[in-house]
Amino acid sequence: MLSQFAHQSVYHALELWCLVEEWSDHQLAVCNRITDEMRLTILFLRATSFVA
Numbered sequence: 001m002l003s004q005f006a007h008q009s010v011y012h013a014l015e016l017w018c019l020v021e022e023w024s025d026h027q028l029a030v031c032n033r034i035t036d037e038m039r040l041t042i043l044f045l046r047a048t049s050f051v052a
Contacts, residue, residue, distance in 0.1 A: 011038040 018031040 008042055011035065011042060014038065 015035050
């Protein structure tokens with residue numbers, strides 16, 4: 001549960017960083033891909049924590 005919260009906090013911090021930073025389109029695309037992967041990871045962790 002704690003690790004899930006930590007993952008979510010990191011994800012939200014990264015998402016805010018992506019919004020705040022004035023990056024080039026390429027850098028923004030990379031940042032968005034990372035946040036998408038983190039979102040999927042969080043969803044996966046939630047799903048597996050219910051099963052466990």
